[in-house]
Amino acid sequence: MNTTDHPLVAEYLDAVARETAELPAERRAELLADLREHIEVSGAGDDQRLREVLAELGEPRTVAASALAEEPQAGGAPEPRAPVLPERPTRARLTVGLLAVAGLLVLLNSFAGGVALIAGLALLWTSPYWDNRHKVIGTATAAGVPLLLLLAAVLLAATRLGPVELLVLMGVSVAVPAFGAITLLRALRR
Known part of the structure; x- marks a missing residue:
């Protein structure tokens, strides 16, 4: 059996793919061909040596992360990925924005805040x-602010708010969601 036909190798390459x-x-096919060549050149004859070679290459997720990290630096115009790149910050900003204003919106208009x-x-x-x-x-x-407002409404139903x-x-309706939004934005930048 050829080394690259071994089930361990096939499973590894499928995971990387x-x-x-x-x-x-084209880049994925090139990466998989390089991995196949490296495995074949290693001359691993038994399962134990084959496992060692695969371990030396690294986990499929790590190999993929390295390849993906190198891709934007490859020069030349990216293929269909170019339109996808702006969506990430837009969706992330939309998510953070909605979560940041939800508490204040609940206070002003419960339906809009809930949506x-x-x-x-x-x-x-x-x-x-x-x-x-x-x-x-x-x-x-x-979600903490709307829950806090609901609890406050139930507890203070008999009294009027000054x-x-x-x-x-x-202040709480603005500060707590703002803290969450800042935390999410910082995590996004990492």
Whole structure:
């Protein structure tokens, strides 16, 4: 059996191919050919040596990340990726903006605030730009204000809110989501 026909190699190369789906087809084929050649030249005869060679190459995700990181620097005009690049900041900014204003909107107009909150959370949780930790922070800071307002409305139903209490609620409605938005923006820049 040829070394590159081995099931371990096929599984490894398939994983790299999946992880590099964003690369142009020509660049992905070149990367996979280079990996096949390296494996073949290694002369790995048994499963143990083959595993060592694959480990030396690195995890498929790491190999793919390196290839993807090199792609924008490759020079020349990118293929169909060019229109996709502006969408990332636009979607991320839209997500952060919706989550940042949702609390204040809930205070001013509960329907508009609810729509902004739901749309922002849907964009946040379907977004590949943040990890789960940042998604939880974004959710807690955006949804915390409406929940706090609901709790305050229930507790203070019998009393009237004075100007000081209203200013405090508005301040919290702006500050807490702003903190979440800043956290998400910082995570996006990393």
